[in-house]
Amino acid sequence: MTREVVGKHLCGSTNWNGVGHDKAKEALKEGIEAVISLAKGTKDDVRGIGLGLSGCDRPEDVTLIEGWMQEILPGVSHVSVTSDAVAALASGTAGQLYGIVIISGTGTITYGFDSKGNSDRAAGWGPTLGDQGDGYTTGLAILKAVTYAVDKRGPETQLVEAVLSHLNLKKPSELIPWAYDEATRSWAKFAALAPLATQCAQNGDAVAKGILQHATDELLNSAFAVIKKLKLEEESFPVVLAGGNLTYDGSVLAGMVKDGIAAKYPNARIGFPSIGIAAKYPNARIGFPSIDIASASAQVAIHRFKI
Numbered sequence: 001m002t003r004e005v006v007g008k009h010l011c012g013s014t015n016w017n018g019v020g021h022d023k024a025k026e027a028l029k030e031g032i033e034a035v036i037s038l039a040k041g042t043k044d045d046v047r048g049i050g051l052g053l054s055g056c057d058r059p060e061d062v063t064l065i066e067g068w069m070q071e072i073l074p075g076v077s078h079v080s081v082t083s084d085a086v087a088a089l090a091s092g093t094a095g096q097l098y099g100i101v102i103i104s105g106t107g108t109i110t111y112g113f114d115s116k117g118n119s120d121r122a123a124g125w126g127p128t129l130g131d132q133g134d135g136y137t138t139g140l141a142i143l144k145a146v147t148y149a150v151d152k153r154g155p156e157t158q159l160v161e162a163v164l165s166h167l168n169l170k171k172p173s174e175l176i177p178w179a180y181d182e183a184t185r186s187w188a189k190f191a192a193l194a195p196l197a198t199q200c201a202q203n204g205d206a207v208a209k210g211i212l213q214h215a216t217d218e219l220l221n222s223a224f225a226v227i228k229k230l231k232l233e234e235e236s237f238p239v240v241l242a243g244g245n246l247t248y249d250g251s252v253l254a255g256m257v258k259d260g261i262a263a264k265y266p267n268a269r270i271g272f273p274s275i276g277i278a279a280k281y282p283n284a285r286i287g288f289p290s291i292d293i294a295s296a297s298a299q300v301a302i303h304r305f306k307i
Contacts, residue, residue, distance in 0.1 A: 007038030015054040029072050048078030052087025085111035091273035092240030100226050105243030106191040108134035110222040114230040122222040133218035135191030141211045142193050157207035158200040198252045216256040236267040
C-alpha cells in the first residue's frame with residue numbers, strides 16, 4: 001500500500017472545552033472542507049476519517065464527534081475518534097500503542113499503554129482542575145513573576161521586558177486590560193507566553209529557570225504516575241514527547257524532561273512524533289484532523305491510499 005499526502009490545513013481549536021461546541025465544530029468543518037478542496041476532491045470521495053482530538057476522552061465525547069461527522073461528511077461510513085494523546089503516542093512509535101506520551105502545549109496530559117493494551121493517564125483535567133506543566137499555567141507563572149517584580153514583591157526578572165516587548169505594551173499596567181479583555185480571553189493567549197521562559201532562562205534569568213523547573217517537575221510527576229500504574233518500571237518502553245512546548249527547536253523544557261526520565265528510568269526510549277497514522281481503506285481519500293494543543297489550533301491532513 002502507498003500513501004500520499006495531498007493536502008494540509010491549519011484551522012482553529014477543536015477542543016470544545018476551551019472554545020465551546022459551536023466553534024469547535026466549525027473549526028473541524030473548515031479544516032475538512034479545506035483539505036478536500038486542496039486534494040481537488042469532493043466530500044463523496046472521502047471513505048473514512050480518523051480524528052485525534054484534545055478533550056475527547058469519554059464515550060459521550062466520541063458520540064458527539066460522530067454526530068458532527070454525520071453532518072459534515074454524511075456519506076462517510078468509517079469514522080474513528082480518539083484522543084490526541086493516543087494519536088500522539090502512535091505517531092512516535094510507528095503505530096504501536098505501547099509506552100507513554102507526555103503532551104505539553106496549551107494543556108497537558110500523560111497517557112500510556114502497557115504491553116497487554118491496558119491504558120492509564122494522569123493530568124488532562126484542564127487548568128481549572130489543577131493541571132500544571134502546560135503552556136497556560138506557564139504563561140500565568142510568567143505573568144505572576146512580572147507583576148511581583150514590578151511591585152517589588154519578588155525578584156527582578158528579564159521576563160518583565162520580554163513580556164512587554166512580546167505584547168507590544170509600553171508599561172506593565174497595560175497588562176490589566178490585555179489579561180481581562182473578555183473578547184480575547186482564552187487559554188491560548190496565555191499559553192503563547194510560555195516560550196518567553198525559555199528565552200529568558202537561556203539568558204541566565206533565575207526566575208525563568210525556576211518556572212521551567214516547576215513545569216518539568218509537574219510533567220515528570222505525571223509521567224512517573226502513569227509508568228507506575230502501568231507497571232512499566234522494569235521494561236524498556238517508549239516515551240514520546242509531544243505538544244508545542246516540547247517539540248520546537250531548542251526546547252529547554254524537553255531537555256529537562258528527557259534528563260529527568262532518563263535518570264529514573266534508563267531503559268526508557270525517549271523520542272518525538274515522527275509519522276502520521278492512518279486507517280487502511282482501499283482507494284480512499286481520508287482526512288486526519290489532530291489538535292495541536294500548543295497553539296490551540298488543529299492540523300488537518302488528507303491522504304490518498306492505493307493498494
